[in-house]
Amino acid sequence: MGWAIAVHGGAGDISRSLPHDRRQPREEAIRHCLQIGVEALQSNSPPLDVVELVVRELENIPHFNAGRGSVLTSEGTVEMEASIMDGNTMRCGAVSGLTTVVNAVSLARLVMEKTPHIYLAFDGAEQFAREQGVEIVDSSHFITPENVERLKLAKEANRVQIDYNAQPIQNDTKKEKPCANGDSQIGTVGCVAVDSNGNLASATSTGGLVNKMAGRIGDTPVIGAGTYANELCAVSATGKGESIIRGTVARDVAALMEFKGLSLKEAADCVVHERTPKGTVGLIAVSAAGEVVMSFNTTGMFRGCATEDGYSEVAIWSDAQVE
């Protein structure tokens, strides 16, 4: 048994005809972040440090809906959220409503380690960030032209969505239409890791839903929904936040293992394929035994994983036609 790590950059209705220039940078980024995590595990960094490090990297990359590159609220602003959990101690931290904090996942960890609380949000979280001296910037730093365009499209469609297929490039007459499905609510980044001693950790971060109401909180900072870790496994979920909250997705994977004796894969597949609506959820998970699963009931999920025995993979869709 050795270490294992998985990362994701969002699950959703990702069209197989996604243009090369919208696909390759993300695959490259996943590969890059995975490598950072692998090197950290190889240096014996604790999984809690590893997941924070990897998610920070994902937050800094503008191609994903977290940190820089976060989708915009209906008011054209960013409201970022994240959570982190340590399997051994089950300590956790979460933040919501951040507008100037460069790395939400790190602030979540500080809430966990420097306060008697688990979850801080909005003004109180921003104030705590300043007290802690974390890196803060003008919120324009997080806003990308693509997301300004996404918001415009969403308002036109009067739908809350994130659509990887839309070409938010000005003057592009060949703009691909938002997919027929319409409700491709994706985004969020996450990382789960386990070391060779079975120590587990999970972290998730997001900008939320494009065109969301100001103040809207999704699954990402809700412990048991978007993030969960205990002594059995570590889970990070992505997809339609409301479905993940309702389905207590991350907690259920661990609960199925503990209360029903399912394996990591059986538990993940059960939650994703039998207990949540199709097209709404994806997750990555690792077990104390060093197993990795990446399950999704959406068209695709930007993801990657690696294990100590040398296996590694970066993918978007599933090869199998039937899940």
Added chain:
Amino acid sequence: MGWAIAVHGGAGDISRSLPHDRRQPREEALRHCLQIGVEALESNLPPLDVVELVVRELENIPHFNAGRGSVLTSEGTVEMEASIMDGNTMRCGAVSGLTTVVNAVSLARLVMEKTPHIYLAFDGAEQFAREQGVEIVDSSHFITPENVERLKLAKEANRVQIDYNAQPIQNDTKKEKPCANGDSQIGTVGCVAVDSHGNLASATSTGGLVNKMSGRIGDTPVIGAGTYANELCAVSATGKGESIIRGTVARDVAALMEFKGLSLKEAADCVVHERTPKGTVGLIAVSAAGEVVMSFNTTGMFRGFATEDGYSEVAIWSDAQVE
């Protein structure tokens, strides 16, 4: 099989020597709120309406830590939160960071029914409240002299706590000291109900922890922690928010029933007595079969329940010395 309902007004280190004038009004209030719920069920009101109605009533009573009577943040303000969940549909709603909304539980229900989201917080939630035209007042409405005193005591003790035993009455030379334990983190109100058809619902509301950091969110609005309902049972938890979040308390009761085949009572007792630290958690729960349980690992829990066969009870401590 008939209807069943349970209410709680907070679990914690409630001293058995609680003075009459700090005990009787709360018992009376619980009896009153229970009766409101009973009459609603007898009129065939859906459980979702019943739990909202009862929690509104509890919020309006200043003796409990919710709505009027909410404990204060470190800044001397109120930040109220609540959640509600319908077992049949598993639709849910949650709010946090409210300062002027008279009934947080009702706003949570409006989030569930009038938005595509589940959870709204702080400024965005307050804005939504105004758009919905719910009752709002100056936030001084929620602040009671007892809570101003509680905050003062907490700051002096430099501890985050809610202590039912403290006598926050000015000029009272016989002021009882905060209990030796110190970390008596209690408060929150809640209600769970089931009708004779097995329809289930749960709702929880709170002012949070006295002297909490501004922006701190507890278990109450976290679906799966403080509130949960599905087709098997409805659960409302109270106690130390951080322990309830970490322990995914409300979700675990239902998960133990579903995945491990435990009865409602076995599941509740397992979560409260085997899976959470002593002195941190209490919960009320009803099952689709009309059973009721009220479990706590704290010294006491203000509570009451009633069933269609005519049984009803209001209590604070447990008769049994051994849980």
